[in-house]
Amino acid sequence: MATPAVDVAHLLRRAGFGGTSAEINSFASQDLPQVVDHLLNDAGAPQPGKPAAVADPNKSEWEQFHALGNWWFDHMASAPMPLLEKATLFWHGHVTAAYKKVGQPDYLWRMHATQRANALGNIRTMMQKCAIEPAMLVYLDNAFSVDSSPNQNFARELLELFLLGVGNYGETEVESCAGAWSGHNLNEDTGQYEFRGNDHDSGNKTFMGITKNWDGPAIIDFLFDDPTQRMKVATFLSAKLWSFFAHPGPPANIVSDLANVMVAASFEMKPVLRALFLRPEFYSSQAKEGLVRSPVEFFVGIMRASGLRSTDAAPMQFSDGFGQEPFNPPNVSGWRPNKYWLSAGTSGQKASWAANLHYRLSDQSRDVFRDLVALPVPQAVDNALARVGITAASPRSKATVTDWLTAQRAAPYEDYFETFGLTTLVMLLPELQLA
């Protein structure tokens, strides 16, 4: 049974960064479960090694950080398994570390590699590994947390932001968790995690009503094993997954269903995502109209459709101004959705980026829309929209671009402005700002 093309286009945007008309038509001939299984199949997905620039001693830390970000943008724009990139982006914003505190692009890359390797794998494995990533140890101050005065930063965020959510634990749990994680430190000389028994609180601590000699990793295991706690973890993460892939404000029944799938699947990601993408509500107008593209999605969507790469699209140079710099979230809770991305400031930044892209390319006579000046208005507009990944323009957007281009071409001595104006106008169309 075929799948409606609008549903396929929506699925390809959310489970990746959008598809071409050819891809949409091809998938539309298949059943939805077939399409979803295809998207979830990451067999043979490349496991990239550390980008060379991150290890380049001739580059400053800041240059390495930018190179790392640009590498990921390019990888997202070209990777054959976009859902793996999208899921990595989800975890990147959920279990966070920020360059502005950590520095050390190598640490950031290592945590990214861990998240990438487990993004569609097991959530417990991901959490255990991320907890002792050097980037995490530095970012949330566990690197030097000792039993005499444990630092609560990591312990608190583990419970509040990573696994349980506010209201599902008390201050006792935070204190005990901090003690349990004391001594799980960083050896700065080797750049490796190190357990220091002398600095670890090996006394009795009370966590969720159980008093014993809790150790940090055992606390994570407990939360994934205990029947009560694991359902809370699954509920918390299911709500966040639905908010990320479908729309914020997830309905309780959907969250509950996904959480049951998650627990039954022992916290494997693929069965949960399969259930999520097969929910009829995922194809409701509430979901289809429910998300604004994050800046990363904006860049990658355009880069995938147009073939532009970071050397031209310069995503890292603008992502800070757009409000979402990869590897550098504003705080440990990652990024917020929707309204957070919409302001006069970000609109202005998008226009500035479009102008910059135009200048950058026109300097080299390979402007993204350069060849369109030779085409009649209707074909020029169709090509321009398709080239940035707008497969179904609204009548209003299409008419606006058409009318503008017609008037622009009628103005004498202003032909120099055409490709600049077209780049700016198309990049600001609402279709490109919606996820």
Next chain:
Amino acid sequence: MLSSDIETEHALKLLSRRHFLQAMGATGAGIALGTYSRDLEAYAAAPLPPSDGILVVLLLGGGNDGMNTVVPIANGAYYDKRKSLALSANQTIGIGQGFGLHPKLTYLKTLYDQGHVALVQGVGYANPSLSHFDSMATWMRGQATGGSFSGWLGRWLDGAADTSPLHMLNIGVNVPLHLTGQVRSASSMAPWGMDLGGENDAPHNRLYGAIRSLSDASSGLGPWGDTITRVERDALDIGRDVVPVFASKLPDGDMARDMTLAARLINANLGVRVVSVSQDGYDTHSNQATEHDKLLGELDAGLRALYAGLEPRFANRTTVLVISEFGREPSANDSAGTDHGTTNTTMLIGPPVAGGMYGQAPSWSDLDDNDRFKSSLDFRSIYATVLDKVLGADHQQILGANYETLPLFSGALLEGVPAPPPIPVVPGRLLPVTPTRKLDTREGNGGPQAKFQANVEETVYVLGVGGVPAQDVTAVVMNVTVTDPTNAGFITVWPTGEAKPNASSLNFVPNQTVPNLVMSKVGANGRVSLAVSDGAANLIADIVGYFSKAGGSSLVPMTPIRLRDTRNGEGKVGPGKTIDVQMTGTAGLPASGVSAVVLNVTVNEPTNAGFVTVYPTGEAVPTASSLNFSAGLTVPNLVVAKLGPTGAVSFFNSDGSSHIIVDLLGWYDVSGSGPAASASSPQRLMDTRDTKTKVGADSTYELKVTGVAGVPDDAKAVVLNVTAVDPTETGFLTVYPAGRPLPNASNLNFTPGRTVPNQVIATVGDGGKIAIYNKRGTTHVICDLVGWYV
């Protein structure tokens, strides 16, 4: 969880309201292209009514350590618990009542002494959350009970009559929760400027018209799709209106930059009522001392920049509210930091504020079950007060309950905050003189015994007397003091014979006495012109130095050093008394070769009105003043002081007893290693945008600078304001003499898409040219001439 997300139903409300407003406006229906005009049309930015209070919210993200901001120096428990993080009484700036301000808060102290700072202690809320996000969200929502995701100022905006997107602004690219209402939200403005709407030619206006028309009717893409087009329209409108705000360079440092921007946006009189600025990094779990010093230093610079930038008519009704999501724990942790706490000190700053200490300092012994401070005052009481007094609202509607308000505002507008004077930056050769009075309208000295009247130009002859020669003088340095002004306004000083520039040398409010150091080119007939903008005022002008073609000393700036503070046990300087301060051979100054010093002189707690005269030690006290003050007020002023034969400077106190504080900012080197400067009215020498040809990567552009724009053929160097516009890569410009090897240095660094200006002193090379080298990418370059050296 903190979320600034407007739920979809709110987006729908936003739309219906917006569309309603739009339908009432002039915008046509349908999808015909609107013509985008700079004339104000459906949307109009209107000035604020003159009595409306203005609010600047300053968010300290991460949880500021209030105990090390307003330090309880009389409390032993503080020293016990904070251990090495505790600040000793000597380190802090004492404000009495057992408290001292963090040593970096010097400007805050100045404002505190002027009665413009309210420190509210023990502020928090019941059952405090220790999560940054949860607690910040609680502060941002500002509601009696939790629930919807809207912010307290956003809800105020919902009900505001002014529908301009400029009414409430966030400096940044996003809109934080406290500025997000149920049906409206603030606009955001990137600190490097708006990138849409600022051009004004036919093709741009056609393009803007097309972007604008996207929001004329629904996109058919759902509520978010329509919100997107509406926000883009707002960006166009704002971009058009704020063009002048970005016309001149903003200071370095994020806080100083953002607060200067806030001041300019308010000064632009576009109806800006609320501005929000944020500073992150206060989550000092480790290595707190260094980080906190840096942050509070930046904060203090930000406050200084705001009040230095605000015109008096806005400064005297602008209140700054400084908040943070929580304070820190009483005890230091083992990482030389502090963990998340509860209660904090909230600051309100500005002329409308009734200064002093409010609330109740939290007890260090009666702590909560987790050994954290107990709060005694709900933060919503402060919000209620601000809403009622500054924003003219009914706080109960916005906060959802009736809160007790506090007497934090004086009710009447207080005396404006004097703007700290800028250091004179013309790096020429100065010849200091013993201060000589050229004008005193109170005495009829230098002119009639009558106040200056608004917009009437008066001139002063500055050559040939009082140590200033009749020839070769290019510019004079004067201490100008305004006293007894009838209105708020400003003084402009400019070279006689030239058009009066749109600039101010000194700002004041009624009945205020304000001194400032002013540098001016000498105009026709050896004269300098002065005018007062509003009302009438007495003016006093004393010459303290001049720039000469015949040689002189060049400025050597320093990191400021405190040389003398009579509050440190020495006691006040009595009436008619003088203190001497040795300059040469101390504080890093050489033993000889110093002609003058640049000082920041502050008078503190004077018992009477009077003045201080700074003059060369060994000479008689001249009839002149460096600093005029009223009883009880703290007044700082920048002073250029000639040294006496022994290398010392004297400070004469005219009346009553006053503390005197002397900070050294720089000195003048008699070797005058730099050539002599000539100041020029700014002139554009080059703008690659005119030819639409950028300077390419790894390439050099040569520019003839002598024999043009009045620069003589024998000029050795030119002073330029060089601006890079729309660079495509991260790179830099190097300006160097044409025909010479490219030096390994940069004059101006930039990142893609940014506009970056900098002042450059460029040595002239072969053929009277300078070379401008661009390292990477392509960029437009603008060069404005502001002076030269011969």
